[in-house]
Amino acid sequence: MPGTPSTATATNTFAIDNTQRYSVVAQTRCRRITVQENFNSTTPPTADLLMAQPAGATQVAVAKGTPAIFTPSTVSNCNSGLEPEFMPGQTVGDIETASGSITVQQTESRQV
Numbered sequence: 001m002p003g004t005p006s007t008a009t010a011t012n013t014f015a016i017d018n019t020q021r022y023s024v025v026a027q028t029r030c031r032r033i034t035v036q037e038n039f040n041s042t043t044p045p046t047a048d049l050l051m052a053q054p055a056g057a058t059q060v061a062v063a064k065g066t067p068a069i070f071t072p073s074t075v076s077n078c079n080s081g082l083e084p085e086f087m088p089g090q091t092v093g094d095i096e097t098a099s100g101s102i103t104v105q106q107t108e109s110r111q112v
Helices: none
Strands: 009-016 022-025 032-037 049-052 060-062 068-070 091-097 102-109
Touching: 009 091, 032 049, 049 068, 068 091
Parallel strands: none
Antiparallel strands: 009 102, 022 091, 032 068, 032 102, 049 060, 049 091
């Protein structure tokens, strides 16, 4: 049924650095996107992030190990009066590292 949230998630990994802003693009219909360094218990996070929402806006610093969280605004992303959500292919913001290069994981969810 349209508008019914599910617990399904989608993930994507990609490399970023501090030479340019990288677009964060929704891969699925979702209500929340998190982007964080793709690390594990043996290799701790190494880089702070700079994120902007919407893309091109003033960047906000995100401490290493903390996810950058993108959620749709109720004004610009409303689906016929239902809960606001991102649509596949929609650029939701941008991200880069404060310095250096890393691999990040983008996780999308229907739950906020």
